[in-house]
Structure formats: structure tokens, C-alpha cells
Amino acid sequence: MLRLPRSAFNKLPLLFQGRLGPTTTTAINNSVNRLAFLLESKLKFETNTKLLSRSFSATSAVPKVVTDDGVFKTWKPVTPGVRHKKVVSRKHLHKGKPIWHLTKAKRRTGGRNHHGHITCRHRGGGAKRRIRLVDFKRNEPGLQEVVRLEYDPGRTAWIALLKHCETGKFSYILAPEQLKPGMFVQSFMQHSEEQDRIKREKIKKEGEDVLRKMKLDQEVATTSVGAEEGSQDAVDAANDGFEAKGSSSDGAAAAASTTPENDADVADETVDKNGRKLWTMSDTDRSITIVPGNCLPLKMIPAGTLIHNIGLHKGDKGRIARSAGSYAQLLNTAESGTAQIKLMSGEVRKVPVDVCATIGTVSNPNHRHEKLGKAGARRHRGWRPTVRGLAMNKHDHPHGGGRGKNKSRHHPVSPWGKPAKGGKTRLNPNPMVIRSRKFK
DSSP: OOOOOHHHHHHTGGGGTTTSOHHHHHHHHHHHHHHHHHHHHHHHHHHHHHHHHHHHHHHSOOOOSEEEOSSEEEEOOSSGGGSSOEEEOOTTSOOSOOOGGGEEEOOOOTTBOTTSOBSSTTBOOOOOOEEEOBOSSOOOOSEEEEEEEEOOTTSSSOEEEEEETTTOOEEEEEOBTTOOTTOEEEBOHHHHHHHHHHHHHHHHHHHHHHHHHHHHHHHHHTSOSTTHHHHHHHHHHHHHHHHHHHHHHHHHHHHHHTSGGGGGGOOEEEEOTTSOEEEEOOHHHHHHHOSTTOEEEGGGSOTTOEEESEESSTTOOEEESOSTTOOEEEEEOOSSSEEEEEETTSOEEEEETTSEEEESOBSOGGGGGOBOOSHHHHHHTTBOOOOOGGGSOTTTOTTOOSSSSOOOSSOOBOTTSOBOSSOOOOSSOOTTEEEOTTOO
16 A cells, blocks of 8 residues: 655645635645545554564464474364364475476366266366376486475375486486485486396307307318318317307406496395395495485395385386385395285285385375365365265165165175175286285
8 A cells, every 4th residue: 555645645735726716725635634644543553553463472372273293283173174184294395386397287087988987986076286297217327316305196105306416307206204305316227227238248149159169060060071180170279269269258257347347236146945046235235225215126125125116017117015105025036037025915926126116115104194084175185975885776786775774685795796895806816926915
């Protein structure tokens, strides 16, 4: 609001001097003086109110409606909807918006397919969201700094914003439990692929040498019987040359592997009871790589480590243990073949040793203790009400119909007749599952 000084109001009647009569001029003077008095009174009232509020806040504490102790956020029960409401504290998360180019719009379907038929029940509505593009593959090599932790409305865990120390590129990852801003993480997936490439080239070279030796043997065998001694000398010379070449190449490879640059890549190998070579890392590599947030293939992770964001196929993104507080334990691994992991459900299954896995457990483990407080909070998240089958009609659900609350004597089933509580519905068991979660 624009406030003019008293002198400005005193000069207003001079603008109309000589143009109006004395009566009109007197009325204008009285109006201007009255307006100036009211404005001054309002200004004094606002000043006194501010001083009074400051003195009141300093002398007496205003009762808090929201309490945030750093673990949970609770509300004073001023309304029934917040009486039992309890959510996880987000004081440590970023308060602003996400990186725009790392998000995309979420187009809702309401649980319906292209025919308009409901294929996913209890979905619809909710607040507008943007999908955060989280990097589940972690193929980018190099050191990355954790800039901040953010809230993601599309998942229960927190996400971490990373900045590449060399290229300055930003990316999102699932935040492990102990990850904090200012820490550094990196991925060793490209390092593993480079080792596999070198190994393939070495095997290919050895195969070519074997084929060349076999070819020389065939040429010698086809020589005439009369030149037997000469052919034998040729064979000996060829064998001597091949062995000399192999020994020199092996010596060069050994020298290259023992250079200071490759000391960090040297690993001790042991053999299990089945004759497979187990991958055992040196203490130096283990101290560098086994850090929460680092991504490695399973063959480079020691047994017993807690991991998350585990892939199912080589080169694929992580798919197992991605929700808040989840993790899996690596039971054993090897240089090739499959490794065994134990999930939180108690299931033990096999996965290839070349798949990606991130060290640590997923953040926000207290999500399981949250209470939304009211049904409207559930609707804001895009969930619609769930109706019991017993409350439906007979043609809508197998449990429907009957007089009153009649449960009948049938076992509980889904709307399509499948067993709903403990029944077996899988026709072909998964061959990768060693022990089912039902037998813990």
C-alpha cells in the first residue's frame, strides 16, 4: 500500500485554488485532513500490533500443532484425520524441485487398458506427479559425488542426486541407508566388462595357436614316407617355435599383470567343493569398493554382504530389492556361473554372477511404521476404495449373494476363482529358486 506524507495531503487543495468556490475548497480540505488522520492511525495500530506480537512470542510459547523429532512427524489431534497420523521425517531432504531434464510426465490410465476395461483394480485419481528417471543400470564409470537426497513420490525410498566429478553429468540413484551428501560413490560395471573382454581375447588367441599347431601336424602327417626323418625334424622345429612363442607371450602377460597399474585388479582365487573357482578380493580392493552406494557385479562382492538393486540378467537394470528398507544377502558367488542370494522373504535363489548389485540396504526403513490417518490421504496417492467380495452381489464375486453376512463353506478365492489364501497358483516352478519363501 502506498503511504504519502502529510505534506503531500496539505498540497492537494492548492491544485484547485482559483478554480473552485470557497465552500468546495473547505470541504476538500476537511476530507484530506480526515484521510491523513485515518492513515496515520492505521500505521500506529500496525506498529503497536507487531510490537505486541513480538513481546508475546518472547514471553509465552505458542502450542505446536506439528512435532518433528527427526524420525517421525506427528500432529496434534485438532481434527480426527490427524489424530493417528504419523509419517517419516523429511527434514534432511531437499526442499526444492527436482532436476527437470531427469523427470518426465506421468500419464495416468486409471487401471484401464486400451479397450477401457479395468485390468488393475483400486487405481485412479491422485495428485499430479512427475516420474524421476532413476539410473538402475549404473554403467557410468568414474567417481560421482552425492549432491543431495530427494523425495520421490513414485517410490517409498529416497533418491540421491549424483554429479560426475569429470563430466559434471547429473543422475539419480536409489539412496542407500548410510548415504549422505558430500560422499563419493562409483560403479565398477565397466571395469568388469573390460576384464571379460580381455579374457575373451586371451581365449581366442590361445584357440588360434592350437588350431595353427593342429594344421602343422596335419601337414607333417601328409608328407611322404621317404622323407620321414626330415618331416620329423620339421615337426620338432615347429613345436619348438610354438613353445618359445607361447612362453614369451605368457611371460609378457605375467609382466603386464604384475605392473603397479594392475595391482588393484589382482585377485586371489580359491576352489570350492564342486571345483569352481571362487572370487576372493584383496584387502585393498575390498576397502575401496565395498562402500554403501557402490555398484559392482556379484562376482566381485564378498559373501555375506548386504546388497540391493540386483539384476536378473547380464546387462539388465536392477530389479530385486528396490523398495524402502529392503535388501538381500549374498550367500556365495564364483568367477563364472551363478551366485546365490537370500531375499528378505526367506527365498533363496540363483542369479548370474555378472549382474549388477549395489552395496548396502535401501533407505527409509521406517516407512513400514507410517500411518496416513485418513482415507483422503490414500486417495491423493492414486488409490481407490477396496470393496469386500462378501458385500457384492453373486454375479460380481464368488463370495457375494446370500442372506445377511453369509460366508458359506467355500474357501476364499479371488474374483476370478483363484485361491486367495495359501493356494498354489503357479503351474511351472521357477528353476532359479532353490528354496521357496514358504519354507523358511
